Amino acid sequence: MSPYTAVELIRAKRDGHRLTDAAIGWLIAAYTDGQIADEQMAAMAMAIYFRGMDDRELATWTRAMIATGSRMDFATLNRPTVDKHSTGGVGDKITLPLVPLVAACGAAVPQLSGRGLGHTGGTLDKLESIPGWRAHLSNAEMLAQLSDLGAVICAAGSGLAPADQKLYALRDVTATVESIPLIASSIMSKKIAEGAASLVLDVKAGSGAFMKEVDAARELAGRMVELGKAAGVQTVAVLTDMSTPLGRTVGNALEVREAVEVLAGGGPDDVVQLTLALATEMVSLAGLDTDPAQILSSGKAMDVWRRMIRAQGGDCDAALPTARFTDDVRASTAGVVTAMDAMAIGVASWRLGAGRARQGDSVQATAGIELLVRPGDRVDAGTPLLRLHTDTPGTFAAAREALTDAIVIGSDPPATRPLIIDRIR
Incomplete structure (x- = not known):
């Protein structure tokens, strides 16, 4: 007979009490095994949303999530492992140029990625716009590719922290995604189980991020760094601005094209800046004495990219798909672009077909948005601001509705916002 019941633990957390290590271990294991109903775990998630978890509860919760599955082992690799x-x-789209760049610096980067949901894009969705590229690799294939190239971007197997997969799906439909302890445990249970020795976290703050306020993003970053350290993973977090979209494209094939531009020595300044900043952190944690900027300019990162894509069946030389229909959003007045709302632009891209409303929905490789201007640019009435891309022109109206107040045009240039806000060790 179980020493606990779900109801008593829900009541305890609801009333602000701390859950014991043993209680948390039982709760996570019982939920994963189907002994606890979804509605009961939904009530617990809501109790945690309002009451939070202290550091010990969070560490125990995260360990219990990891314990429901397997852990990867990279001990046989002859390179230091670091993840992001x-x-x-x-x-x-930073993962796309970052992984081959850090691999070209001498590290092994086992980047297990996911798919987009809502207004945020998914790395696997982007890469699947490359003809022939496949996301699913066996552990043996993944290890062989890491040993050979030092770079892999693929789907995580179902064996890593299965409790998180079940709990995340529940949180998504019960308005408890934004809980800081539940976000921290969700991310870190998977990342610790992935087995890399070091980890760099890019924690976003701003209108297009889960954490809108910098203070909340800083709290999330700090708790994740502590979880990593407690698990023996060297962990650093970088707080970055997500009030304006990164780069000049939003969407799957559009973002791949921009990432390749970065690897070729071009690309938007903000994408290059953040790629190099994160690469520098990763290379440092890996103990490598290499300058990522020099490696990027040498073309070595592009070589690794091409080999990585080919290793997973992709055709690097094939043309990326393009949308059958485009539509420009134009300025209604002259002035200076003072703001571009990342959330609104993300929602519009999703409505065009680049994202999904529910896990399992299909996405369009070609759909998305080009940013034809950036904050600080001067425009005239009628100047194209955004170019909408889709294969389904019936979505233009809904996308335009999302963009109603997305771009603010004023008389004075906006204050400069730093892309990198803070660094937390």
Whole structure:
């Protein structure tokens, strides 16, 4: 007979009491095994949303999530392992140039990625716009590719922290996604189980991020760094701005094209800046004495990219798909672009077909938005501001509705916002 019941633990957390290590271990294992009903775990998630978890509860919760599955082992690799995770944003294609760049610096980067949901894009969705590329690799294939190239971007197997997969799906439909302890445990249970020795976290703050306020993003970053350290993973977090989309494209094939531009020595300044900043952190944690900027300019990162894509069946030389229909959003007045709302642009891209409302929905490789201007640019009435891309022109109206107040045009240039806000060790 179980020493606990779900009801008593829900009541305890609801009333602000701390859950014991043993209680948390039983709760996570019982839920994963189907002994606790979804509605009961939903009540617990809501109790945690309002009452939070202290550091010990959070560490125990995270360990219990990891214990429901397997852990990867990279001990046989002859390179130091380092991973990266972003909390998600709009136009965030940084993983694409970052992984081959850090691999070209001498590290092994086992980047297990996911798919987009809502306004945030998914790395796997982007890469699947490359003809032939496949997301699913066996552990043996993944290890062989890491040993050979030092770079892999693929789907996580179902064996890593299965409790999180079940709990995240529940949180998504019960308005408890934004809980800081539940976000921290969700991210870190998977990242610790992935087995890399070091981890760099890109924690977003701003309108296009889960954490709108910098203070909340800083709290999330700090709690994740502590979880990593407690698990023996060297962990650093970088707080970055997500009030404006990253780069000049939002969408799957559009973002791949921009990432390749970065690897070729071009690309938007903000994408290059953040790629190099995160690469520098990753290379440092890996103990490598290499300058990522020099490696990027040498073309070595592009070589690794091409080999990585080919290793997973992709055709690097094939043309990326393009949308059958485009539509420009134009300025209604002259002035200076003072703001571009990342959330609104992300929602519009989703409505065009670049994202999904529910897990399992299909996405359009071609759908998305080009940013034809940036904050600080001067425009005239009629100047194209955004170019909408889709294969389904019936979505233009809904996308335009999302963009109603997305771009603010004023008389004075906006204050400069730093892309990198803070660094937390």
